[in-house]
Amino acid sequence: MATLAHGTPEIAAEEPVNYLNVEHGWKSWLFTTDHKRIAVLYLISITLMFFVGGFMAVLFRINLLEPEGIFSAETYNRLFSMHGIVMVFFFLVPSIPATLANFLIPIMIGAKDLAFPRINLLSWYIYVVGAILTMYAVVRGGVDTGWTFYAPYSSTFSNSYVLAAAFGVFTAGFSSILTGLNFIVTVHKMRAPGMTWSRLPLFVWSNYATGLIQVLGTPVLAIVLLLLAFERIAHVGIFDPNIGGDPILFQHLFWFYSHPAVYIMILPGMGVISEIVSCFSRKRVFGYNFVAFSSMAIAVLSFVVWGHHMFITGESVYTGLAFSFLSFMVAVPSAIKVFNWTATMYKGSVSFDTPMLYAFGFIGLFTIGGLTGLFLATLATDVATHGTYFVVAHFHYVMVGGMVMAFLGGIHFWWPKMTGRMYSEAWSKFAALIVFIGFNLTFFPQFILGYMGMPRRYHAYPPEFQALNVLSSAGASVLGVGYIIPMIYLLWSLKYGPKAGPNPWGAAGLEWQTQSPPTTFNFDETPIVTEEAYNYGPLEEVIG
Amino acid sequence: MAETVIPVGQEPTAEETHLRHHFATPAQQMDAATLGMWTFLITEVLFFGGMFAAYAIYRGMYMDAFASTSEFMNVVLGGTNTAVLICSSLTMALGVRAAQLSNRKQLQLFLVLTMIFGTIFLVIKGFEYHAKWVEHLVPGFNFHYPIPQFERHAQILFFLYFCMTGMHALHMIVGLGLLSYLLIQATRKVFSATYYAPVEMIGLYWHFVDIVWIFLFPLLYLIGHRK
Numbered sequence: 001m002a003t004l005a006h007g008t009p010e011i012a013a014e015e016p017v018n019y020l021n022v023e024h025g026w027k028s029w030l031f032t033t034d035h036k037r038i039a040v041l042y043l044i045s046i047t048l049m050f051f052v053g054g055f056m057a058v059l060f061r062i063n064l065l066e067p068e069g070i071f072s073a074e075t076y077n078r079l080f081s082m083h084g085i086v087m088v089f090f091f092l093v094p095s096i097p098a099t100l101a102n103f104l105i106p107i108m109i110g111a112k113d114l115a116f117p118r119i120n121l122l123s124w125y126i127y128v129v130g131a132i133l134t135m136y137a138v139v140r141g142g143v144d145t146g147w148t149f150y151a152p153y154s155s156t157f158s159n160s161y162v163l164a165a166a167f168g169v170f171t172a173g174f175s176s177i178l179t180g181l182n183f184i185v186t187v188h189k190m191r192a193p194g195m196t197w198s199r200l201p202l203f204v205w206s207n208y209a210t211g212l213i214q215v216l217g218t219p220v221l222a223i224v225l226l227l228l229a230f231e232r233i234a235h236v237g238i239f240d241p242n243i244g245g246d247p248i249l250f251q252h253l254f255w256f257y258s259h260p261a262v263y264i265m266i267l268p269g270m271g272v273i274s275e276i277v278s279c280f281s282r283k284r285v286f287g288y289n290f291v292a293f294s295s296m297a298i299a300v301l302s303f304v305v306w307g308h309h310m311f312i313t314g315e316s317v318y319t320g321l322a323f324s325f326l327s328f329m330v331a332v333p334s335a336i337k338v339f340n341w342t343a344t345m346y347k348g349s350v351s352f353d354t355p356m357l358y359a360f361g362f363i364g365l366f367t368i369g370g371l372t373g374l375f376l377a378t379l380a381t382d383v384a385t386h387g388t389y390f391v392v393a394h395f396h397y398v399m400v401g402g403m404v405m406a407f408l409g410g411i412h413f414w415w416p417k418m419t420g421r422m423y424s425e426a427w428s429k430f431a432a433l434i435v436f437i438g439f440n441l442t443f444f445p446q447f448i449l450g451y452m453g454m455p456r457r458y459h460a461y462p463p464e465f466q467a468l469n470v471l472s473s474a475g476a477s478v479l480g481v482g483y484i485i486p487m488i489y490l491l492w493s494l495k496y497g498p499k500a501g502p503n504p505w506g507a508a509g510l511e512w513q514t515q516s517p518p519t520t521f522n523f524d525e526t527p528i529v530t531e532e533a534y535n536y537g538p539l540e541e542v543i544g
Numbered sequence: 545m546a547e548t549v550i551p552v553g554q555e556p557t558a559e560e561t562h563l564r565h566h567f568a569t570p571a572q573q574m575d576a577a578t579l580g581m582w583t584f585l586i587t588e589v590l591f592f593g594g595m596f597a598a599y600a601i602y603r604g605m606y607m608d609a610f611a612s613t614s615e616f617m618n619v620v621l622g623g624t625n626t627a628v629l630i631c632s633s634l635t636m637a638l639g640v641r642a643a644q645l646s647n648r649k650q651l652q653l654f655l656v657l658t659m660i661f662g663t664i665f666l667v668i669k670g671f672e673y674h675a676k677w678v679e680h681l682v683p684g685f686n687f688h689y690p691i692p693q694f695e696r697h698a699q700i701l702f703f704l705y706f707c708m709t710g711m712h713a714l715h716m717i718v719g720l721g722l723l724s725y726l727l728i729q730a731t732r733k734v735f736s737a738t739y740y741a742p743v744e745m746i747g748l749y750w751h752f753v754d755i756v757w758i759f760l761f762p763l764l765y766l767i768g769h770r771k
């Protein structure tokens with residue numbers, strides 16, 4: 001971490017004081033309350049977890065090269081379960097909120113920090129404890145329940161390390177709650193003079209909506225995992241039908257959190273895309289009000305569609321009908337966003353810088369992911385596709401094709417702000433292309449596999465599915481390369497990258513009006529906002 | 545009345561209002577704390593809500609078994625505890641008022657009273673738990689229900705009973721810890737009319753925990769008394 005701050009001594013001497021070089025030493029990081037430093041701590045931690053989860057994916061994709069599998073069924077089950085748990089709870093949920101939003105929300109609204117800086121730091125420590133608990137489960141041999149922890153398998157039958165993993169997720173949940181709470185209060189109470197709600201950048205809106213979901217959904221995950229743990233420890237029936245419980249209750253409570261949680265894993269990404277698309281089209285986001293409002297609509301609707309995960313696991317037909325209808329409703333605000341981004345680009349001065357490449361990737365892949373969500377939300381088609389690779393492909397299109405693309409796009413967009421350095425343009429464009437190709441090679445075949453009936457979560461499969469599985473594994477290795485290249489040139493840029501001015505993209509927004517990297521309190525003087533967001537003029541005037 | 549009497553027209557210093565660097569005014573700081581606390585309490589509602597949902601579903605499914613358990617609940621102790629908690633809410637509210645009026649002596653008194661009520665509650669709860677153990681009503685560890693046909697389903701109620709009251713008791717213990725912290729701070733003369741946010745926030749928390757009990761008592765103790 002220290003290397004981030006130091007650079008070579010000469011450079012450090014020239015550089016004006018900023019949040020990175022203002023203090024040195026590990027204590028100045030571990031006890032910091034600066035939202036920007038905490039964002040960096042989070043960025044390092046979730047990147048580590050991303051590679052842990054990715055490593056497991058490499059292993060099970062290797063397994064799937066052969067129809068009869070290479071590892072045992074037990075090993076395979078543990079690999080995909082730990083992959084899901086690590087990626088969902090330790091990478092994707094905190095990905096954009098805890099890093100980019102943590103860094104940017106106070107700056108975007110002209111505040112000195114989040115409302116509760118010490119709680120922000122606490123949330124990082126809680127995250128680390130949760131990660132350690134989960135990693136303990138991994139090194140002891142892992143857990144084999146899938147990321148969904150379905151009871152009674154998880155509470156009664158599984159002999160893997162369910163408790164450690166469940167407590168890890170339980171703990172990490174509180175870090176997510178604290179992040180959401182901090183955002184909600186910050187957006188309500190810390191806006192600079194003139195920063196009205198209708199002037200908020202859409203990135204702030206979408207993270208505010210995410211905060212609402214984190215605060216309202218996550219406690220339910222906490223309690224369901226706790227009940228699960230009690231059932232496993234004490235053998236009392238709450239979910240296991242053999243001892244009087246009802247497994248459907250587990251699913252209801254779990255999805256009451258976990259469906260809204262999938263929007264925790266996409267809304268912040270949508271916010272990033274709004275910023276990028278408007279900057280690189282040099283136009284105000286088309287239909288600002290609709291885009292802002294659709295974030296709120298998604299947050300609200302996301303709480304009433306959880307039953308679409310249970311169409312064929314013990315839900316009445318009428319309940320299914322209602323949930324199906326509501327799931328179609330939730331696609332409407334998502335579609336509004338896609339249309340509005342497209343309309344923003346229309347007749348804009350579009351340029352193809354790296355962040356914009358990721359935004360293109362996002363829009364296309366998220367659209368495919370969202371539309372296949374509608375296939376799944378249709379009762380009759382879900383009977384055939386539930387529990388197949390079609391579902392796997394659907395959620396990877398939204399989570400990886402959507403959120404991870406947005407995360408990378410956001411990192412590339414704000415990297416100069418966060419570090420004060422530019423990265424290699426050629427390499428970054430190349431990597432964006434590799435990621436896009438690798439992604440589609442990996443996951444498109446899974447739609448076909450699922451449609452042909454290959455069930456998810458099995459270590460072996462009939463030989464006729466081999467060609468598509470090999471294609472998918474090959475794609476995964478391309479995708480892996482696509483993720484490693486940015487690691488290299490971004491780290492390289494910390495030391496050797498050319499210095500970035502305060503506003504290398506000529507972007508609107510308060511974060512571009514302060515120096516790069518910003519000082520500890522972000523602004524020398526609290527800014528006074530007099531104009532709406534995305535007030536883009538001709539390019540030449542603003543680049544700095 | 546108190547140590548920190550502010551002459552009219554003179555602004556309190558940042559020292560006196562405990563204004564943290566990133567807030568512009570004490571009012572903003574207080575607003576943020578209040579909204580933060582209410583948001584936190586909403587997460588608590590959902591946390592308990594999961595258990596209330598489980599309760600509602602199983603009660604609907606196994607009404608007779610659930611009703612049969614009321615025979616084994618000690619309504620007198622539960623009722624006493626309800627009264628004790630209501631009193632503690634009153635003293636807590638009076639404590640907040642004392643802090644707002646910069647009345648340190650009264651603040652200390654009311655904090656101590658609140659803590660005494662809280663402790664009485666926990667002690668009574670402890671006796672009840674003990675009685676459940678003696679009567680073999682602790683699911684998972686020591687459960688033998690006298691009405692055999694209800695054994696499986698009554699067990700769920702007792703499981704929920706221990707989860708819900710246990711979670712509630714845990715919140716009470718945390719609350720007592722927070723009140724001790726307030727008491728120490730009050731003794732150090734930290735609170736005054738210019739700075740009483742922690743007292744008010746912890747007060748909100750305390751009232752919330754009381755309200756949870758107000759729901760738990762009828763739901764867990766009085767099922768069979770419905771008819």
Ligand code: HEM
Pocket residue numbers: 148262263265266308309327328330331334369370371372373374376377378382385386387391394395398399402403
């Ligand atoms: C356009 C809105 C969406 C609709 C209508 C939708 C619909 C569905 C449906 C019906 C299923 C259940 C399929 C089954 O198990 O049979 C499902 C699964 C899933 N969706 Fe979506 N979805 C949407 C958007 C998203 C987004 C944005 C994400 C994440 C960022 C997401 C992540 C997931 C995940 C992780 C699963 C699988 C859970 C599991 O069983 O492991 N979905 N979706």
Ligand SMILES: [Cu+2]
Pocket residue numbers: 258259262305306308309
């Ligand atoms: Cu869903």
